[in-house]
Amino acid sequence: MSETVYERVKKVVVEHLGVDPDQVSESSSFMGDLGADSLDQVELLLAFEEEFDCVIPEDEAESIASVGEAVQAINELLDKAS
Amino acid sequence: MKQGIAIVTGASRGIGKEILTSLVQSGHKVIGTATTTNGAAAISEMIGREKSGYVLDLSDRESIVRLVQSIKQDHSEPISYLVNNAGITQDNLMLRMKPDQWMNVLNVNLTGTFHLTQLLLKDMLKARWGRIVNISSIVGSIGNPGQVNYAASKAGLEAMTRCLAAEVAARQITVNAVLPGYIQSDMSEQISEGHKEKVLEHIAMKRFGSPADVAHAVEFLLSDGAAYMTGQRIVVDGGMYML
Numbered sequence: 001m002s003e004t005v006y007e008r009v010k011k012v013v014v015e016h017l018g019v020d021p022d023q024v025s026e027s028s029s030f031m032g033d034l035g036a037d038s039l040d041q042v043e044l045l046l047a048f049e050e051e052f053d054c055v056i057p058e059d060e061a062e063s064i065a066s067v068g069e070a071v072q073a074i075n076e077l078l079d080k081a082s
Numbered sequence: 083m084k085q086g087i088a089i090v091t092g093a094s095r096g097i098g099k100e101i102l103t104s105l106v107q108s109g110h111k112v113i114g115t116a117t118t119t120n121g122a123a124a125i126s127e128m129i130g131r132e133k134s135g136y137v138l139d140l141s142d143r144e145s146i147v148r149l150v151q152s153i154k155q156d157h158s159e160p161i162s163y164l165v166n167n168a169g170i171t172q173d174n175l176m177l178r179m180k181p182d183q184w185m186n187v188l189n190v191n192l193t194g195t196f197h198l199t200q201l202l203l204k205d206m207l208k209a210r211w212g213r214i215v216n217i218s219s220i221v222g223s224i225g226n227p228g229q230v231n232y233a234a235s236k237a238g239l240e241a242m243t244r245c246l247a248a249e250v251a252a253r254q255i256t257v258n259a260v261l262p263g264y265i266q267s268d269m270s271e272q273i274s275e276g277h278k279e280k281v282l283e284h285i286a287m288k289r290f291g292s293p294a295d296v297a298h299a300v301e302f303l304l305s306d307g308a309a310y311m312t313g314q315r316i317v318v319d320g321g322m323y324m325l
Contacts, residue, residue, distance in 0.1 A: 039207075039249060039250070039252075039253075042207070043208075043253075046204060046207060050208070
């Protein structure tokens, strides 16, 4: 079975922030739980865009602060695209 | 030298033209912008390669978005270097300055530069490498009657330079400013003879600079040798204003 959106988001987060995969769950916030700074957070969104080949609109991007929120936003974008 | 396109705005004449040609000579793939289609065509001709000159109106965000889209369609390389050179003056004494004169100069010199830089920054962040040089003016640091709008736009540009430098330094993106003093160009041609005499009294070297003097400083800031410099200002003014 192919990887779920959550698994792919998690992979990007682990790679980008250099955190332990066990630390990352749906509820992890990038800055509060995973030690990202504000620019890391912006770059994570760029990395998600690349991973999923999509463009996250600016107004949505600002409200994405956790793994779960990213998964939800990407799922919605992928649904719209398909 | 890092591969990638170098963009120079306001490149059809004056200092911008000189920066453009010096970057071409040092082996960069360069794109220049001008406000008119004739200017853009002249840039392509100057470089000797099609799709090197583009039209850009910095007062219009749509025009800026179109520019970035067109460049990405026409060229496969990433944009790694940005020289924000384009700028306008609409001089007038404070009391006589029209709201439009204030807005036009701020819109092009400061807001337009903000929009273009923002649009190009994303790819630099992804690449974790980039070089941005903003062409300011010594007038942003010293007073000059008749230029409240221009001086404010340049002082603002320098503040933007420092803030952005702090934001992106850890990603190997440097952001610096070059501050020309009085340089021989169409812009300085507008200065009256009488005023020129007065200005020369304050220039230690007793002459106006050449566009090449400015281009050398820009080229340095874009080079590998300037990798550890960011948020800085290099003044090129013949010793007029010694910080």
